[in-house]
């Protein structure tokens with residue numbers, strides 16, 4: 001059986017609003033394994049981005065635990081969490097999170113700065129190749145303000161792949177693209193599957209149902225199993 005890359009157990013998240021607790025996620029269990037595409041669908045506001053934020057080690061859960069490579073994530077320092085993120089995780093944000101004063105190519109190269117031995121020239125080569133692979137070979141020097149929504153999304157995808165992560169966490173990765181680009185992005189995910197990367201994609205896009213090894217529905221903070229077309233046939 002394929003190896004578990006990231007596992008969450010009994011995960012819950014509460015926010016406090018005007019002193020009143022509101023539960024956004026309740027008792028979520030999920031296992032991201034090598035070479036598997038996991039898809040979560042669910043209505044707007046159901047907690048999909050919140051779940052990804054917890055799994056991306058960007059926020060701490062209220063209850064439950066996150067395990068990365070069979071090791072429980074304790075309350076690490078921010079610095080240690082950043083190291084783990086850079087080493088294992090590729091995060092594609094719903095709203096891209098590109099650095100405004102860096103070019104497309106510099107944005108993609110950012111995670112590569114972790115590797116102190118890597119020369120600038122190699123960083124440039126890798127980030128340019130990644131941008132080409134998402135169809136942005138002609139946009140290396142553009143800053144985020146001079147990129148369209150779909151182009152920014154593709155820069156964000158290229159950046160998430162820069163460190164060759166074992167796990168991809170993607171928040172609505174085809175939210176802003178045309179059909180041709182959508183297919184290109186799906187092709188990238190399928191390639192990553194072949195390379196044994198484990199993926200969690202949260203989306204409203206029904207097309208992902210046919211590529212999901214495991215399909216889940218998130219509703220009112222509860223995660224339940226849906227029937228993906230891969231599992232169903």
Ligand SMILES: Nc1ncnc2c1ncn2[C@@H]1O[C@H](COP(=O)(O)OP(=O)(O)OP(=O)(O)O)[C@@H](O)[C@H]1O
Pocket residue numbers: 015016017024042043044045046047048049050051094
């Ligand atoms: N910091 C916060 N404080 C209070 N409530 C919050 C906070 N962040 C998110 N929420 C609430 O949590 C709920 C879940 O938000 P989340 O962004 O996870 O939804 P989502 O499923 O990703 O929605 P969408 O499909 O629209 O992206 C929403 O009702 C939102 O208002």
Ligand SMILES: [Mg+2]
Pocket residue numbers: 048049050094171
């Ligand atoms: Mg969201």
